[in-house]
Every structure is written in structure tokens, then in C-alpha cells.
Amino acid sequence: MTADQRYFEDIDPGDEFEESWEALPEHVQQYVTLGQRNLETMGRFRDAAGAREVGLQRPIVPGMMSLAVLTRLVTDWMGPQGRLQTMDVDFRRPVQQGDTLRVLGLITDTHEDDGRPIVKLDVYLENDRGERPLQGVAIVELPRRP
Amino acid sequence: MHSHSTDASDDAGGTVEGYLKWIVARRKRGYHIDGIVLTEHRHFDPALHYDALAERYGVVVLRGAELETDIGHVLVYGVTPTLARHFDFSSVALPHRALFRAARDEGGFAVGAHAGRPRIGLAHHVEAGLDPDGIDAIEQLNGGSSDEENERARQLAERFGLRCVGGSDAHYVSAIGRCLTAFRREIRSVEELVHELTFGDYHAVTVEQTVAAAAAAPKEG
Numbered sequence: 001m002t003a004d005q006r007y008f009e010d011i012d013p014g015d016e017f018e019e020s021w022e023a024l025p026e027h028v029q030q031y032v033t034l035g036q037r038n039l040e041t042m043g044r045f046r047d048a049a050g051a052r053e054v055g056l057q058r059p060i061v062p063g064m065m066s067l068a069v070l071t072r073l074v075t076d077w078m079g080p081q082g083r084l085q086t087m088d089v090d091f092r093r094p095v096q097q098g099d100t101l102r103v104l105g106l107i108t109d110t111h112e113d114d115g116r117p118i119v120k121l122d123v124y125l126e127n128d129r130g131e132r133p134l135q136g137v138a139i140v141e142l143p144r145r146p
Numbered sequence: 147m148h149s150h151s152t153d154a155s156d157d158a159g160g161t162v163e164g165y166l167k168w169i170v171a172r173r174k175r176g177y178h179i180d181g182i183v184l185t186e187h188r189h190f191d192p193a194l195h196y197d198a199l200a201e202r203y204g205v206v207v208l209r210g211a212e213l214e215t216d217i218g219h220v221l222v223y224g225v226t227p228t229l230a231r232h233f234d235f236s237s238v239a240l241p242h243r244a245l246f247r248a249a250r251d252e253g254g255f256a257v258g259a260h261a262g263r264p265r266i267g268l269a270h271h272v273e274a275g276l277d278p279d280g281i282d283a284i285e286q287l288n289g290g291s292s293d294e295e296n297e298r299a300r301q302l303a304e305r306f307g308l309r310c311v312g313g314s315d316a317h318y319v320s321a322i323g324r325c326l327t328a329f330r331r332e333i334r335s336v337e338e339l340v341h342e343l344t345f346g347d348y349h350a351v352t353v354e355q356t357v358a359a360a361a362a363a364p365k366e367g
Contacts, residue, residue, distance in 0.1 A: 013168075106319075108319040122159075122160075122321075124320075129292040135159070136159060137159040137319075
């Protein structure tokens with residue numbers, strides 16, 4: 001789903017937006033299968049026993065899947081004419097399957113770069129234990145209002 | 147009391163100016179944040195100064211360091227050339243007793259960082275048998291820790307009568323000020339910070355608590 005078009009003039013530092021994401025085991029299985037990976041060899045994503053083998057309490061979500069969710073938050077927010085320039089993310093903790101996470105974006109700065117309207121955002125996932133497993137910075141170029 | 151920037155921490159995405167802009171934006175929304183302390187990982191560069199930025203945005207900017215010891219991470223305020231000479235800041239296993247003692251002897255102050263975290267926090271080591279003798283204060287509220295980990299730190303402080311600071315542990319702009327330390331007296335320099343940590347009255351707070359606290363008694367000058 002694509003959000004409405006976002007324009008540079010309509011945003012301010014301090015603005016926030018968020019979605020909710022339920023990291024369901026069946027979605028992880030689907031993601032790994034679509035990636036043509038063998039779930040049997042990736043125990044940490046498969047089940048509790050596989051997770052325990054590598055010292056984890058519960059099965060986790062592949063990092064690239066979490067990154068995809070975070071990226072989609074930004075691309076949905078910016079709209080079809082927005083351009084995601086960079087997305088720099090730090091994986092600080094595993095995302096555990098079964099968690100419900102807030103997927104958040106916060107505008108931290110707006111400026112012009114060679115005449116192009118640029119928005120800097122902090123983006124992160126937050127679980128209900130107050131942890132932020134993924135945190136990062138996205139740089140987006142937005143169109144000006146016609 | 148605990149923040150990292152792109153200037154010297156390789157896992158940080160926030161710039162110092164970004165932090166200050168964000169604090170100005172937070173103040174407009176009613177939050178009370180006077181200043182920050184940059185505590186870069188395993189690093190202290192005496193040549194770095196942020197006076198111009200601090201003045202431009204009206205935010206106090208002080209500097210310390212987050213060092214790594216045999217009992218987890220330690221925040222050091224009041225880093226002196228002697229301290230930097232005696233300890234290899236790039237080490238990930240500094241002897242904690244020597245570091246806490248040296249910081250005190252050198253006129254600084256050391257705090258056990260994110261005390262409730264597994265492995266890199268003090269509580270984990272105390273539960274394994276460590277005597278926290280010589281440690282006066284811990285970071286009880288840490289913006290990067292879970293609620294459970296911060297509660298574990300609170301229990302540790304209560305058990306051993308440790309003093310408590312709060313720190314955002316910010317690596318990204320929007321995390322700055324998430325957890326803070328409320329001091330009774332105004333602080334404008336590292337020397338004043340160390341004095342207040344050693345002798346003053348302070349406690350850990352969340353940024354939400356600063357809204358109510360801002361309306362409370364004025365600070366002593």
C-alpha cells in the first residue's frame with residue numbers, strides 16, 4: 001500500500017509517524033521460503049529448540065526482514081515522488097518472533113542540499129519491553145508542493 | 147550523561163548538532179533538558195570542543211568517556227591527561243577497581259553504565275559474586291535498556307545504597323534526553339558536574355518526568 005504524496009513544505013522537525021508490526025512466525029517462514037533459503041538449516045528462525053542451540057530464548061526474525069519493514073515505513077510515508085537516498089541501520093538486539101513492535105519515524109532535520117529539499121529521519125523498531133532492536137537514520141528527498 | 151556521536155563512536159548515527167537541534171525542539175514541547183554529556187566509546191579527544199555549538203543552541207555540552215572494564219561499561223567524567231596516560235582507553239577489559247579509584251583520585255567520577263544489562267552491566271557481575279566496594283554510583287535509568295533491565299539496576303542500587311544517574315545512551319538524535327539526571331544545582335562545566343556527582347543531590351528521571359519537574363522549585367545557582 002502506498003501512502004499519499006508527502007511534500008517538503010508540510011513537515012517539521014519533531015513530527016512523528018508510526019505503524020504497528022506483529023512479527024508472526026508464519027510470516028518469518030514465508031519470508032525465508034520466498035528467499036529460497038532452507039529453514040531447516042536456519043534453526044534460529046525456525047523454532048525454540050533451534051533458537052536455544054545458538055543461545056537465544058526464542059526464535060528470531062531475520063535482520064533483513066526487520067529492515068524491510070522499517071524501510072517500507074519510510075517509503076510509504078514519503079509517497080511515490082519521494083526518493084529514499086540512504087538508510088543506515090544499526091542492529092542492536094534480535095527481534096523476537098511473536099513480538100508486537102512499534103515501527104517509528106521521527107523528523108530530526110530538514111534542509112536544502114544543492115537546492116534539493118532533504119529530510120533526515122530517525123527510524124526504529126520498539127518492542128513492548130522498551131527495547132529498540134533496530135535504530136537508524138534515513139535521508140529522503142521530497143518534492144515541493146506544486 | 148551518556149551519549150554517542152558520529153564524531154567518535156562508530157555505532158552512532160547522531161551528530162552533536164543534530165542532538166542540540168532536537169533538544170531545542172523538545173524544549174518547545176515542554177520537556178526540560180539543560181545539557182548533554184558526550185561519552186564516546188573507548189575514546190577521549192582533549193582537542194574536541196563544542197563551545198560554539200553549545201552557545202548557538204543554548205545547550206550545555208560536556209564530555210566524558212564510556213570505557214570498558216572487567217565488570218562492564220563505565221562512564222567516566224572529568225577525564226584528565228594523567229587518567230588517559232595510565233589507562234589504555236581502547237582496551238575492552240580495563241581493571242574496574244583501579245579505574246574507579248584513579249578517577250576519584252584524579253578529581254573525576256566514575257559510574258557503572260547501564261547497570262541492569264546482561265554481561266556489560268554491574269548487576270550481572272554482582273549476582274555472580276562481585277563485591278561492589280569502591281563503586282558509588284550506577285546508571286539506573288538507561289535509554290537503551292529494557293524496562294526489566296532498568297528495574298534490575300534499581301534493585302541493585304537499593305541493595306547496596308548506590309547513587310543513581312540516568313542517561314539516554316543516545317546513538318541517534320531522537321534518543322537524546324530519553325533518560326536524564328536531575329541535579330539540584332545548575333551545572334555549567336565538567337568540574338561542576340564532578341562536584342555535584344560527588345557531593346550533590348541528584349536522581350535519575352525519564353524525559354516525561356521533566357515536564358512536571360520543570361514547574362517545581364527553581365534551581366540553586
